[in-house]
Amino acid sequence: MASPSSYLIKTYRWSVYVLTLCILSACGTDHPIPFSPDSCSLDGAWEFRESTDSIWQPAAVPGDVITDLMNAGLRDSPYQQTNERLSAPLETKEWIYQTEFDLPNPLDASFELIFEGIDTYSTILLNDEILGETDNAHRAYRFPATNLRVGINTLQVRLHSAVVEGQQKLDASPWLIPVSNEDRPQGKQTSSVSRKAYYQFGWDWGPRLVSAGIWKSVSLVKTRSSAPQNMRLDLFELDEENATYHVRLDATDSLEWQLDGPSGSPVQYEMTPVHDSLWQLTIAAPQLWWPRDMGDQPLYTLRCSNTGGSQSLRFGIRFIEWIRERDDLGRSFACHVNGHKVFARGANIVPADFFPVRARERIEETLQQAIAGNMNMLRVWGGAVYGEDSFYDRCDELGLLVWQDFMFACCMVPGDSGYAASVEAEARHNVQRLRHHPSLAIWCGNNESEKAWKTWGWPNLYGLSSQDSVAVQRAYDSVFGALLPQIVAEESDQFYWASSPMKDPLHQKDHGISGDEHAWRVWFDTLDFDYYSDHGGRFASEYGLQSLPNRHTLEAVGIHAFDDEALQFRQRSKMEWLKPGLDGWGMMRIYAKRYAADPGVETGNADALDRWIYLTQLTQAEGLREALERHRFSRGKTSGS
Known part of the structure; x- marks a missing residue:
């Protein structure tokens, strides 16, 4: 069900949308900006237009089509009233982004264009020549800039509709691909085939805003094949006297090393070459x-340099393992750091603003909220985006462990080779990018996909034949049972867990409970709060209840009364399997009546909106308190909540 770019802690409160000098002269800027001989940032002022329009508008890179339209005064905020509906036509349009830069002198080296993130399908052109295409918002792309010229160069990004492109892919699939949270007819749920944040296609806690954009940085960088790159540190041995790492690195020239300690000053170490791409690093008194x-x-x-360039990695010395041992209850599932068990206290997180380009401004706010809540672990939920580098840097500094989902949630996957290749590139990019962070505790393949396939009746719901069901299962296994664990093993020394929630594969023939659990039978099955003591699993990785936010938040988006259309429009949670017509309002009322009072009954002088806010927040707080206390006092049954 649930869950930095930057992230908002998610407790299932009712969400309201809520050696040549390069000189860059970007569209919309008045003064050329000088850059170093090795790289030029192309971030800043661009221009954009709809593909069928002739009028260019100012744009920001990194950015997003909807935020650029808002900034240009062409769209009101989709958060206001029911404006989300007005954004629907945008999702099938194509957009063109463009900038120009001036190279005053001939180049004496080769360069490449690096796009850290494009959402999602695009064609890249430099001086009217196609450099390449993209189909994955979760990875970076590099294109050789072979046709640079002296004078004005024009870089253009043509963004194709994720809905239109996705529909073509879905139509080509030999079977329907199940996905649960995109509220579209079967055969039109294109989120299942596109490597783009799932929540942007709509979820039970948020809007549907299928936008596009150049959502991360763009740069022109000198190609340096001999520079050190792809540095990797694997902890080999750790005791009180020494920490020993195996250091892997791609480099062709002789190298110089430097190790700075926590104070920023050099510390004692030994670096012993093993072969051309492997060294052994020993750190005294770690x-x-x-x-x-x-x-x-x-x-x-750790810094490494040669004549071609340099690379550095910041890391923390620690040993993380997930203990999965037989015990009286079944099989444990607990995170241990440096030999000590950690009781994980935390939350699932999603972007703190629907648009990740704006959400990154709230990274520090989000992490400070986690600290204020006495948390020590955050789960980066698989229906959103991988976090910004700065998110993990701050988690390292603050001691916040990270449960990292790969970006899959409540879905099955296509079985074609093109999709697998895109996922492989995405996974390698992100594992390589994040593996050195001491805060990273676990890689998880997906959110709820295995549980959905096994228990939500998808084969019948999607009319899959026995043969098609086997093919869908095979496609799932090829990604989450083979490809992703292989990449994690090849690119890191970290632990991989195939799906959340999941019973431990080691426990298949044992009695008792194991693995992690999403404790949603409180809420979706109307069970009492004592269920938090009785549910399966050894690690509660999701649970919660819905409530309304504060009046201040509601009024900020134009909601002033309970019967305002804008408020009723935002209720997306439905439980038709329990009772026809039952939705989030009915469920909040069931729990409020059970643990507080009926918000639907007029009492005193409070108006309906204030009554609903108070009673649903009170019920939510009581439910979370009971869950936390029951998990903490479970006598070893639960190791995380």
């Missing part, structure tokens, strides 16, 4: 990294 409230978070920086 200072260990700990989760918050268990110790400090000292961080080291």
